[in-house]
Amino acid sequence: MELRKEYISIRKKILKEVDKVFSSGELILSKNVRSLELNFSKYLKLKYGIGVNSGTDAIQIALMSAKIGRGDEVITVSNTAVPTVSAIVSCGAKPVFVDINIDEYLIDVNKIEEVINKKTRAVIPVDLYGQCADYEKILAIAKKNKLLVIEDCAQSVGSFYKKKPSGFFGYLSVFSFYPTKNLGAYGDGGFIGTSIKKYAEKASELRKYVMRKFYYSEEHGINSRLDEVQAAIINLKLKKLKIWINQRRKIAKIYNELLKNTSLVLPQENKKNYHAFHVYVVQHQRREFIMDKLKKNNIYCNITYPFPIHLMRGYSYLIYKKGNSPITEKLSKRIFSLPMYPQLSNSAILKIVKCLKEVGI
Numbered sequence: 001m002e003l004r005k006e007y008i009s010i011r012k013k014i015l016k017e018v019d020k021v022f023s024s025g026e027l028i029l030s031k032n033v034r035s036l037e038l039n040f041s042k043y044l045k046l047k048y049g050i051g052v053n054s055g056t057d058a059i060q061i062a063l064m065s066a067k068i069g070r071g072d073e074v075i076t077v078s079n080t081a082v083p084t085v086s087a088i089v090s091c092g093a094k095p096v097f098v099d100i101n102i103d104e105y106l107i108d109v110n111k112i113e114e115v116i117n118k119k120t121r122a123v124i125p126v127d128l129y130g131q132c133a134d135y136e137k138i139l140a141i142a143k144k145n146k147l148l149v150i151e152d153c154a155q156s157v158g159s160f161y162k163k164k165p166s167g168f169f170g171y172l173s174v175f176s177f178y179p180t181k182n183l184g185a186y187g188d189g190g191f192i193g194t195s196i197k198k199y200a201e202k203a204s205e206l207r208k209y210v211m212r213k214f215y216y217s218e219e220h221g222i223n224s225r226l227d228e229v230q231a232a233i234i235n236l237k238l239k240k241l242k243i244w245i246n247q248r249r250k251i252a253k254i255y256n257e258l259l260k261n262t263s264l265v266l267p268q269e270n271k272k273n274y275h276a277f278h279v280y281v282v283q284h285q286r287r288e289f290i291m292d293k294l295k296k297n298n299i300y301c302n303i304t305y306p307f308p309i310h311l312m313r314g315y316s317y318l319i320y321k322k323g324n325s326p327i328t329e330k331l332s333k334r335i336f337s338l339p340m341y342p343q344l345s346n347s348a349i350l351k352i353v354k355c356l357k358e359v360g361i
């Protein structure tokens with residue numbers, strides 16, 4: 001529904017771009033991708049940008065470009081989308097989980113050093129829900145322990161930390177253009193940003209099997225090419241990003257105001273952050289009851305995420321147990337997110353708040 005509303009608002013422009021791409025006959029990794037790489041890295045205040053096929057691939061390629069793989073450990077959180085962890089495993093490395101903090105639900109920087117050992121090569125903080133982790137502290141820890149920082153910005157496009165865009169802080173930063181993201185394509189897409197030339201060059205080769213000449217791989221790479229049509233659409237939508245993030249922030253402000261004296265725990269914006277409100281996450285003990293009542297009124301909420309990754313069967317070989325990430329585990333039973341997208345009207349917000357109040361929160 002939300003995607004259709006966006007499409008209606010920019011349909012003519014999108015169709016024009018799509019027609020231009022199809023008419024050109026150049027469909028993959030051509031001038032629209034190159035111009036996106038320039039435009040988006042400029043927006044991020046980074047020197048280089050590499051368009052890839054998804055956010056998951058972006059993480060995998062970022063790790064591969066730093067030669068992180070078998071025998072290495074990579075620190076991240078369990079309260080994230082599965083792809084953060086899946087990409088680490090795809091490289092052959094071992095994910096190591098650190099719990100989140102209770103305020104912003106982001107990596108608890110005070111717990112990172114507890115899990116660093118000789119095998120630790122990198123940390124992937126996830127800028128979840130639309131705001132940045134505490135990079136001042138993370139970068140200091142990384143420097144002290146010689147770790148690579150890969151910033152997972154899949155959900156934080158358009159946010160700022162100490163007035164610099166999300167994506168500016170990691171040695172490499174990774175983005176998803178999945179359609180529901182703050183800057184979404186009309187299909188899959190991803191991006192790697194960096195100001196470090198050696199990583200940029202390697203990432204750019206890895207997305208095409210490291211073929212410097214036709215049909216000959218210099219080393220193992222993967223297929224992760226970005227389509228021209230998606231790049232053209234992202235280029236177009238990049239111009240709207242600021243307005244759409246402002247709109248998200250306005251909606252968050254209205255929710256904050258109307259829900260402030262209720263039993264819902266509302267999202268907190270860290271003082272160093274300019275939150276992009278990819279999602280508006282709230283907490284309540286009676287989550288299922290509330291979500292059910294809202295659903296009966298055609299109001300659909302989401303839970304990101306109901307299952308901590310360290311307790312999933314797919315990752316049971318990592319031998320984590322209940323209690324290893326207590327805040328993540330507790331929140332996974334209480335958090336849910338209210339509808340949030342730039343085209344959400346005032347009357348729709350009022351209806352959501354009215355329903356919530358009728359539920360007795």
Ligand SMILES: Cc1ncc(COP(=O)(O)O)c(C=O)c1O
Pocket residue numbers: 054055056057080081083084126128152154155175176177178188189190
């Ligand atoms: C935090 C996070 N990291 C990584 C990804 C992976 O992105 P993609 O779906 O484009 O592979 C996502 C998107 O689902 C995400 O939310």
